[in-house]
Each structure stands twice: as C-alpha cells, then as structure tokens.
Amino acid sequence: xxxxxxxxxxxxxxxxxxxxxxxxxxxxxxxRTCDNCHVTPKEWDNPPLAERxxxxxxxxxxxxxAGGGMxxxxxxxxxxxxxxxxxxxxxxxxxxxxxxxxxGRRDRATTYNDDLxxxxxxxxxxxxFADAVNDGWAWGTPLGAPTRYGLLAGRYGTLNPDPVFRxxxxxxxxxxxxxxxxxxxxxxxxxxxxPVHHFTVLANTGARGRPSGYSDTFDQDxxxxxxxxxxxxxxxxxxxxxxxxxxxxxxxLRLDDHTALIRRGFELDGALPESRVSGVEVGAMPNYPFLNxxxxxxxxxxxxxxxxxxxxxxxxxxxxxxxxxxxLSWSVGASALIRRRPIPxxxxxxxxxxxxxxxxxxxxxxxxxxxQFEYDYGSFQRSSGAESQQAALYQExxxxxxxxxxxxxxxDWEDPDTEIVDDEAHRLQTGVQVSPISGVTLDGRFRVLVxxxxxxxxxxxxxxxxxx
Amino acid sequence: MxxxxxxxxxxxxxxxxxxxxxxxxxxxxxxxxxxIVARSPAWEVVYPIFQRECIPCHTGTEDSSDEPDEDDSALxxxxxHGPSGLRAVGGVEPGLESCEAIQDNLDDIFIDIFVxxxxxxxxxxxxxxxxxxxxxxxxxxxxxxxCN
Numbered sequence: 171x172x173x174x175x176x177x178x179x180x181x182x183x184x185x186x187x188x189x190x191x192x193x194x195x196x197x198x199x200x201x202r203t204c205d206n207c208h209v210t211p212k213e214w215d216n217p218p219l220a221e222r223x224x225x226x227x228x229x230x231x232x233x234x235x236a237g238g239g240m241x242x243x244x245x246x247x248x249x250x251x252x253x254x255x256x257x258x259x260x261x262x263x264x265x266x267x268x269x270x271x272x273x274g275r276r277d278r279a280t281t282y283n284d285d286l287x288x289x290x291x292x293x294x295x296x297x298x299f300a301d302a303v304n305d306g307w308a309w310g311t312p313l314g315a316p317t318r319y320g321l322l323a324g325r326y327g328t329l330n331p332d333p334v335f336r337x338x339x340x341x342x343x344x345x346x347x348x349x350x351x352x353x354x355x356x357x358x359x360x361x362x363x364x365p366v367h368h369f370t371v372l373a374n375t376g377a378r379g380r381p382s383g384y385s386d387t388f389d390q391d392x393x394x395x396x397x398x399x400x401x402x403x404x405x406x407x408x409x410x411x412x413x414x415x416x417x418x419x420x421x422x423l424r425l426d427d428h429t430a431l432i433r434r435g436f437e438l439d440g441a442l443p444e445s446r447v448s449g450v451e452v453g454a455m456p457n458y459p460f461l462n463x464x465x466x467x468x469x470x471x472x473x474x475x476x477x478x479x480x481x482x483x484x485x486x487x488x489x490x491x492x493x494x495x496x497x498l499s500w501s502v503g504a505s506a507l508i509r510r511r512p513i514p515x516x517x518x519x520x521x522x523x524x525x526x527x528x529x530x531x532x533x534x535x536x537x538x539x540x541x542q543f544e545y546d547y548g549s550f551q552r553s554s555g556a557e558s559q560q561a562a563l564y565q566e567x568x569x570x571x572x573x574x575x576x577x578x579x580x581x582d583w584e585d586p587d588t589e590i591v592d593d594e595a596h597r598l599q600t601g602v603q604v605s606p607i608s609g610v611t612l613d614g615r616f617r618v619l620v621x622x623x624x625x626x627x628x629x630x631x632x633x634x635x636x637x638x
Numbered sequence: 639m640x641x642x643x644x645x646x647x648x649x650x651x652x653x654x655x656x657x658x659x660x661x662x663x664x665x666x667x668x669x670x671x672x673x674i675v676a677r678s679p680a681w682e683v684v685y686p687i688f689q690r691e692c693i694p695c696h697t698g699t700e701d702s703s704d705e706p707d708e709d710d711s712a713l714x715x716x717x718x719h720g721p722s723g724l725r726a727v728g729g730v731e732p733g734l735e736s737c738e739a740i741q742d743n744l745d746d747i748f749i750d751i752f753v754x755x756x757x758x759x760x761x762x763x764x765x766x767x768x769x770x771x772x773x774x775x776x777x778x779x780x781x782x783x784x785c786n
Binding site (some may be wrong): 346347348429431434552553554556558585586587588589590591592593594595597599617618619621622623624625627628629631 | 662663664665666667670671673674675753754755756759760761762763764766767768
C-alpha cells in the first residue's frame with residue numbers, strides 16, 4: 171500500500187473504542203497485596219464467609235457484579251493507590267519502591283513510614299469512620315440500617331463506600347493509523363442511584379462521538395443509547411444479587427478490548443448495541459467460587475435494538491452461565507451461552523468457553539507478570555439454516571514495569587466457521603499502558619493481523635482513556 | 639513457583655493443541671453451503687456491504703461533483719449502522735460511494751478483496767466468507783447495478 175496516502179483521512183471507527191470496562195487481569199493481580207484495594211486495619215479478623223466482600227470477582231471493584239463499567243469505592247481506591255504513577259490514595263507497601271524514578275516517593279497520599287492510615291477492623295467499628303468520608307464524586311448515605319454486606323466506611327480512606335448517587339464519566343479518544351488515520355471516540359455516562367440499602371438502579375448511557383462534531387453524533391439514531399439499564403437487589407449474604415434490565419450476558423473474561431476476536435463471532439462485542447439483551451441475572455460470589463446465570467430475550471442478530479426502550483426484543487430467547495473459582499494467584503472459569511431463535515433472527519447458537527489467569531507476581535515479588543487466556547467453541551446456524559462450528563482464542567501477558575507502566579503482548583485467533591478453509595485469522599499485539607494519575611490512561615499498541623489468505627497487515631492504535 | 643510454571647506450561651500446551659486441533663476446514667463457503675447466498679445477488683444486497691465495510695474510509699466518489707443518486711442514499715441510510723461499527727467521515731481514494739465509482743474500480747476491488755485480502759486494512763477484521771461470496775457471485779454475474 172502507498173504510504174504517501176497516509177494521514178489524508180479522517181474517518182471514524184465509531185464503536186471500536188468500546189465501552190468502559192476494566193479488565194479481569196486487574197482482579198487477578200490484586201490479590202498479591204491487600205492494601206491495593208483498601209486501607210488495612212491494624213489487625214485483621216476475617217468476617218464469616220457470608221459477609222466477605224473482598225474477593226477476586228468483579229463485584230469487588232464494580233457496581234455491576236458481572237463486571238465492567240462504573241467502579242465502586244474499592245475499584246476507585248485500586249485506581250488511585252495502585253494503577254497510576256502518582257498515587258492519590260496510599261500506595262500499597264509492596265509497591266513503595268516501584269514508583270518510576272521521576273516520581274519517587276513524592277506523592278502526597280502515601281506516608282512511606284509506619285504511620286499508615288488505619289481502617290475499621292469490623293463492621294461494628296466502621297460507624298466511627300463515617301465522619302471521615304470526604305468524597306466529591308459520590309454523595310449521600312442510603313436509607314435504612316447499615317448492612318454488613320455493603321462496603322464499610324473508613325476502609326477506602328475518605329472515599330464514600332456506599333453512596334446514594336454517583337455519576338461517572340468515561341471518555342476514550344483514539345487514533346488508529348493503518349495507512350490512514352481514524353479518530354474513534356466514545357463517551358459513557360453511567361449513573362447509579364442507591365436510595366436504600368440492598369437496592370440499586372444503574373443506567374449507563376453511551377455516546378459515540380465523531381471528529382467532525384456533535385451534529386454527526388446526533389444524525390445517527392443509535393449514537394446515544396442505554397448500554398446498561400437495570401435494577402438490582404444486592405448487598406446480601408455471599409454477595410448474592412438479582413438484577414433485571416438490559417445488560418451484556420456474563421460469558422468468559424470481560425475484556426477491555428472490544429475488537430477481541432473471542433467476542434465478535436459470539437455476539438458479545440461489548441461496544442455494540444446488538445450485544446445487549448434484556449432479562450434477569452442472578453449470581454453469588456462466596457469468596458473464591460463465583461456464579462452468574464441469566465435468562466434473557468434479545469433483538470434479532472443484525473437488528474439494532476431501540477436505544478432507550480429496553481423491552482425492544484424479538485422472538486428468540488437465551489440463557490448464559492458463567493462460573494468458576496478465583497483464587498489468590500490463579501483462577502479458572504467456564505461459561506456456556508445458548509440462544510434459541512428463528513433463522514431470520516440469527517438462528518440457534520450454543521457457545522462454550524474456558525478461561526483462566528495465572529499471577530506469579532503474588533509469589534515472586536520481582537516477577538510482576540500476569541497471564542490470562544480464554545478459549546471458546548460453539549455451534550451456530552448459518553443464514554441458510556445449516557449448522558456449523560466456530561472457535562476463538564485470546565491470550566495476553568502483562569508485565570507491570572513500574573507503578574503506572576504496564577507492557578503487554580496479546581495473541582488472538584478466530585476460526586469463524588470450522589468447515590470453511592479460508593476464514594481464519596491470527597492477531598498479535600504488543601503495547602504499553604501508562605497511567606500518570608488515577609483517571610487517565612494512555613494505551614499504545616502495535617497490532618498485526620495475519621489472515622488465512624492474503625498478506626499480513628499492521629496498524630497502530632493509540633487511546634487516551636479518561637475515567638472517573 | 640514450580641507449580642505455577644507447571645500450570646503455565648500445561649495451559650500453553652492445551653491451548654496450542656486446541657488451536658491446532660480446531661483449525662479450519664477444507665471447503666470454500668460456496669462448496670460447503672451453496673445456497674447460503676443467492677446465485678446472483680442483487681445490488682441491494684451487495685451495496686450495504688460496501689457501505690458498512692469500505693465506504694467509512696472510501697467516502698465520496700472519485701469525482702466529488704458526482705453526487706450519489708437517491709437509491710444509493712436510501713440504502714446508505716438503512717445500512718448506516720453496520721455490525722462492524724464503521725462509519726464515514728473523511729475519504730480515501732478511490733471513493734466508493736456510488737454504483738459508478740464501484741464499477742470504475744472493480745478490478746482493484748477484486749484484487750484487494752480476493753487476492754490480497756487486505757481491505758479493510760491494518761488489523762481490522764477482513765470481510766466474512768459470506769460477504770466475500772456475495773461480492774464474488776455478484777461480480778461473476780456481471781456486477782449489475784442501477785448504473786449499468
């Protein structure tokens with residue numbers, strides 16, 4: 171291709187940048203030290219299993235127990251203490267000497283001595299910390315008696331552990347250089363309302379921006395839509411919950427990278443309105459084991475559901491189950507998802523996935539490495555009605571070179587129809603993620619696609635991610 | 639640590655096997671499922687593919703005064719939100735936003751899709767087998783559209 175034509179184009183890959191989700195790899199990494207998710211008390215008493223909130227499942231850091239989107243106080247604490255170069259909540263002791271050299275020990279949040287802030291040891295002690303909450307991003311205290319199953323005051327420093335109201339923002343500006351230049355952009359505005367203990371409503375509105383401005387965004391029907399909208403009963407024993415509304419079914423790893431080949435063919439691309447379903451999901455996370463199961467209805471495969479009407483579904487139905495064990499330095503999970511619908515609506519699919527994470531960093535302090543993989547296989551019906559199979563794989567390895575600087579390499583592969591000879595592709599990527607301060611991440615990747623026929627081609631994908 | 643290394647090795651081994659074992663079949667889509675697309679696909683089926691997968695970058699037509707006719711814009715409106723999520727803003731030559739422009743560049747389009755398999759470019763997924771089969775059969779049947 172002629173490089174001379176580079177940079178002559180401003181095009182938009184409107185959905186490429188994807189919705190606001192964190193990544194399961196953070197969860198896998200977090201168990202190496204306790205004080206990356208919360209302030210530690212002087213002595214620790216593990217509460218009974220039913221009351222344990224701290225585990226390696228998604229609900230530890232996210233409002234949505236199936237993961238992704240708005241973070242709770244623990245997720246926000248992790249972002250402030252651990253993810254970035256400059257800590258704005260106290261840096262975990264294990265990471266004190268991992269700051270990049272020009273930052274050194276100059277952040278204001280960390281004492282770098284024995285005089286560390288202390289949190290409550292028990293639910294009973296937490297009441298005394300309520301006055302210490304001072305949080306500009308999360309407001310109020312829900313009605314009703316405080317619950318032992320919700321997050322405790324004082325454990326996340328000054329962050330409000332259990333607010334009534336929270337508005338987040340998640341903006342991604344990206345540049346894709348592939349013989350041309352494209353600027354995808356994405357805005358997410360999640361709102362969480364938690365008027366009484368045990369009950370929460372979440373609405374996440376996504377807007378896909380355009381480089382040529384908002385007039386373009388408004389031109390397209392689905393530029394704004396409800397990505398997630400559900401009511402949830404939660405803060406229950408064993409972190410059990412029930413939610414009902416619009417969501418993406420819980421299946422496999424909930425990746426940040428929506429271009430991942432394990433998501434496209436299985437209709438789980440988190441950036442697309444078409445991946446949304448309307449239904450009910452239940453789950454529980456009694457410490458290491460976890461389970462999410464859902465039953466839902468959805469719009470036909472190629473039909474974009476109404477942006478706001480979450481009851482806009484067609485005749486088919488589906489069900490998903492995602493379960494496994496998330497231990498301190500490893501996890502394994504398995505998922506199954508079936509869809510039953512007439513051929514014109516996309517036909518039947520049965521998809522199965524296995525996935526896992528290994529985090530040797532927990533044992534080996536000087537090996538800040540984490541590996542995760544997912545392999546999916548399943549049957550689907552072609553538009554002719556004939557049945558065939560598809561398979562896809564994702565694997566990624568991350569090396570946290572210093573606080574706020576992560577190197578990564580990933581490989582994914584798909585065979586969208588195992589009967590067909592020329593449709594496979596491998597994709598390799600390598601890159602770096604830099605987070606100078608909580609709420610700002612820069613991600614740069616070099617990506618190569620190796621299709622089964624034709625030649626390999628590469629691009630560079632840069633992303634600025636602002637989140638709160 | 640040894641256990642962790644052993645687990646890593648096992649996982650890598652299993653994955654390699656899985657990828658090798660589930661490797662692609664040996665039929666083309668046309669052989670495996672000849673009736674999956676029409677024998678002679680109509681322009682109305684072909685154009686939305688260009689609209690979705692190509693025109694986001696290849697906007698306009700080579701001659702910028704050459705406005706797309708009404709049929710084209712109606713189709714464009716219907717397929718503006720494709721599964722790939724691509725959407726037009728700027729333009730790379732050749733512009734492919736009309737029947738004439740596509741006809742004028744048919745040879746290059748054929749090479750890029752069927753020989754080089756390099757469009758959409760970079761690490762963006764290429765056309766699916768079904769999309770390719772539709773375009774291939776349309777070309778084989780004389781590439782008919784409203785302009786010819």
